[in-house]
Amino acid sequence: MSASSHDAIVIGAGAAGMMAAAQAGQRGKRVLLVDHNHEPGRKILISGGGRCNFTNLYTAPDRFLSDNPHFAKSALSRYTPRDFLDLVEAHGIVWHEKTLGQLFCDGSARQVVDLLLEECARGQVQMALGIPVDAVDHGDGLFRVTVGGTAYTAPALVVATGGPSIPKLGATSFAYDLARRFGLAVVQPRPALVPFTLGGDEVLFRELSGVSTEVEVRWTKTRFREAALFTHRGLSGPAMLQISSYWQHRTAIQVDFVPDATEGWLLEAKRNSPRQSLRRVVTDRLPERLADALLERVGVAGELVALTDKALRGVEAALRGWAFHPNGTEGFAKAEVTAGGIATAGLSSQTMEARKVPGLYAIGEAVDVTGWLGGYNFQWAWASGAAAGRAIP
Structure with missing residues (x-):
């Protein structure tokens, strides 16, 4: 194909890649969207329990992790949750707010994928799905991408292949390998929004598998108040997934199992009902199996009056x-997202273009910007994808 066949090639047909392709295509750019998966948006389809938590009303830069905490501000301010919600409503998708600003489809995540495909179709985006990228080369101001033995060229290349989280969906480290080839730094990738594993003496807590309760979990100055879930391997649930993005190996996390209790609540219970057992008072606030396990470890039992x-x-x-x-954690296999990635120091926060490689863009999870649980990572995908798609000349 001739060099003029495309204005941009987008590698990765996930949330960010489809958004970037649609935005560029609707501006009249000739766009090719490439993905080694046969089906676009595979991660979207399994998100939010199959209903896609597609954004969060409380999106703000301080709810994202990055070596540069200011990097996400520009893109997030120029494509907001309301902007994507307008798109959702324009496509007739019925939605609801679950908790904490989390927005979900009433129907299924397939509706969001269909929305993105329709937006790409409006932009006359050409797709090459189910075909691996054989090679990427650059010279004379053009990127040459060989896909299934066919070479395509364009002056702009958008890397939207995400990170290695959930490899069963085809996730790889392609974005990082490509970035390094072009001289871009990569912040060490690590699993984020991922369950913890417990070992040693704490293996006993695995016996509580299936028990859930609301907690406040803390690591250094970071804290989250949500549900925690004990699993056959360790700790999960929203609270644990949230703190896992911040946690560092060989450090402890602190859990407040009674976040609603006032200070001195056990002493107050002793004054009001001295003949109650400690177990009875604690099980009023916690699931019985959890209360029993914690009290056994503490080694205190009996009537309150006797304590x-x-x-x-x-x-x-x-x-x-x-x-x-x-x-440790359950690793990339169970991580919802990847923290780290292509270093923001080498990218424009306004356009997502590489400073030293004109025409090369990196967006979405491939970049060192990672959101909280609850729709934030999708909003970063929409915002960074729109930033790149609108900037392609």
Whole structure:
């Protein structure tokens, strides 16, 4: 094909890639969208329990992790949750807010994929799906992408292949390998929004598999108040997934199992109902299996009247600041996203273009910008994709 066949080639038909392709195509650019998967938007389809948590109303830059915490501000301010919600409503998709600003489709995640495909069709985006990229070369101001033995050229190349999280969906480190080839730095990728594993003495907590309760979890100055879930391997649930993005190996996380209790609540219970057992008071606030496991570890039992105030304060302190020492996480196989990625220092925050390689753009999860659980990563995909798609000359 001739060099003039395309104005841009987008590699990766996920959320960010389809958004970028649609935005560029609707501006009259000739766009080729490439993906080694036969089906576009595979990660979208499994998101939000199959209903796609497609954005969050409370999106703000401080809800994203990056070596440069200011990098995401520009793109997020220019393509907001309201902008994507307008698109959702224009396509007749019925939605609802679940909790904490999280927006979901009433129907299924397929509706979001269909929306993006329709937007790409409006932009007359050409697609090459189910075909691996054999090679990417650059010279004379053009990128040459060989796909299934066929070479395509364009002056702009958008890298939207994400990170290695959930490899069963075809995720790879392609974006990082390509970035390094072009001289871009990569912040060490790591699993994020991922369950913890427990070992050593804490293996006993695996017996609580299936037990869930609301907690406040803390790591250094970062804290989240959501549900925690014990699993056959360790700790999961929204609270644990959130803190996992910040956690560093060989450090402890602190869990407050009674975040709604007032200070001194056990002493107050002793004054009001001295003949109650400590177990009864604690099980009023926690699932029985969890209460029993925690109290067994604390080693305090009996009627409140028989327990000293010092002992009760000790129990309260333990329940408010229980230290877990994860021995790791379930890794990229179970991580919802990848933290780290292509370093933002080498990219324009306004256009997502590489500073030293004109025409090369990196967007979405491939970049060192990682959002909280709850629709933030999709909003980054829409915002960064729109930034690149609108900037392609």
